[in-house]
Amino acid sequence: MATHEVTNQAPPLENYNLFESDPALMEAVEREGARWHLAALSRDGTQLGKPETLALASAANRHEPELFTFSPRGERIDAIEFHPSWHQLLTLLRAEGLHALPFEQPQPGAMPARCAGYFLHAQLESGSLCPLTMTFASIPVLQREPALYAALRDQLLSREHDPRDIPLAQKRSMMVGMGMTEKQGGSDVRSNQTRAFAVEGEGRGAAYRLVGHKWFFSAPQCDAHLVLARSGMERPPRSLRSLPPEGASQHAWGGPARAETHEGLSCFFVPRFAPDGTKNPVQIQRLKDKLGNRSNASSEVEFLDAYGVMIGDEGRGVPTIIEMANYTRLDCVIGSAALMRAALVQAIHHARHRAAFGKKLVEQPLMRNVLADLALESEAATVLFMRLARAYDSDPAAAMPEDRAWRRIVTPAAKFWICKRTLEFTGEAMEVWGGNGYVEEGPMARFYREAPVNSIWEGSGNVMCLDVLRAIERDPEGAQALLAAWLADAQGHPALRAALERLAGSLAAAPDALEAGARRIAQQLVLAAQAVLLLRHAPAPVADAFIATRLADGAASAAQCGRVYGTLPASFDHAAIVARAFAA
Incomplete structure (x- = not known):
């Protein structure tokens, strides 16, 4: 009595290496000094692409944590029960040292190595990252308390996940x-x-x-x-x-x-x-x-x-804990960039298997335009967070002015912009899947629901943009060094040079106008940073297309807010951009 057969449905995206299928990330790991970690990232990328690992993310979000306020005898216990998949995810995260790698193995490239690994895991599941990133961010704060840190060090750095709710002295990790x-x-x-x-x-x-x-x-x-x-x-x-x-x-x-x-x-x-x-x-x-x-x-x-x-x-509690917040803000950037990447590869995979009107979706010029535009946004986010990671790789007190500016000025701007862009990005990627993307059985709906959180937590958009202005005011030397380096890269690229001149003009406004225009300034800052990084490190088709569509019209703010994905000029090689993003 069968009335139909299942055809023209994309198979699940599984059994692929999340690291080796991402050329922008692989290049950045080597460039930012973490070549020594390539083998570990490749091994982890294989594990994360296995069906049984991917299934953990779905299970952990279907079976939400449950609060038990009292014991059966009426004792106040405030216990929280998690599904086993949650603990398996934390076991994977901890085993890779993503809670402490730069402190456990201090060496050049340790922060980029850790951030690349965090990016891979963030493509799988977001909720399990929260306690891990806070643990990571707490370490530099606790290190300033030698006696306390000495008592906690082994449990903080341990690569074992210990889920037991017992006194800390009895635990193997924390x-x-x-x-x-x-x-x-x-x-x-x-x-x-x-x-x-x-x-x-x-x-x-x-x-x-x-x-x-x-x-x-x-x-x-x-x-x-x-x-x-x-x-x-x-x-x-x-x-x-x-x-x-x-x-x-x-x-x-x-x-x-x-x-x-x-x-x-x-x-x-x-x-x-x-x-x-x-x-x-x-x-x-x-x-x-x-x-x-x-x-x-x-x-x-x-x-x-x-x-x-x-x-x-x-x-001095706010300055004390703000150091922790700076690290968690970097992880918000990485987590949002990872949602972009996860949604992008799902969209490209779907388009390569789904046909409509007689052709595969990926063969249709307008769909290729959408996918290529998404790919540009994703690669720009990737090179940005990896450059930020390098700025966090050294002692801020000894950092050169430009690195200091990347860390203190660009981080809040990136947290604002990348997290904000992820909302629209995941919605567009979901639309590539059509109705299949809107149901909870696939990953796209979960990506979309996760997208707003990084914009809100650890400081909302307005807070981040005002922090950008505050950081520039406190470190004019760093800001000037950053702009000077970018202007040197802009020689021979009129669109980028014009964008940097607009940014300088915005920063010269009166105080009230500065505050009112803080979002525009943060946006200009990040787009310029991404353009410079792509110009330095990405293939010419990627850099040229990004600059032409994000900066070249002479009014980047209005254009970026008004444009939608899939509006690249036909003169760019959309197919090549898609192929670079995720090889077939």
């Missing part, structure tokens, strides 16, 4: 999260109301008790979090405090704090378990019901006299 956002503040962390009260001693390295809340507490199952709280306050009324947990020692929890005069935000290391082995009273109120990133748990929590240790100088 994960670190962060807690900054509160209801009333969002990105304005200086309005945070969580309070910290000294227990014994005060200031850096002293124990405190935290009272307050966090509206977004990322990965609450982590073994510790770095948290911002307002220190130097008098003891709160008894009604605002919980009793010490049953069995907690008086020494661990201490007595009333002394009043102090300083009331700035400080940074605290808050473990999941208190020093006496009891569960630290960081109570999970609920897990967030998110649009995407569903495999990962995000939560709202209350601190009810939670134990924490101050790290960094008192009142």
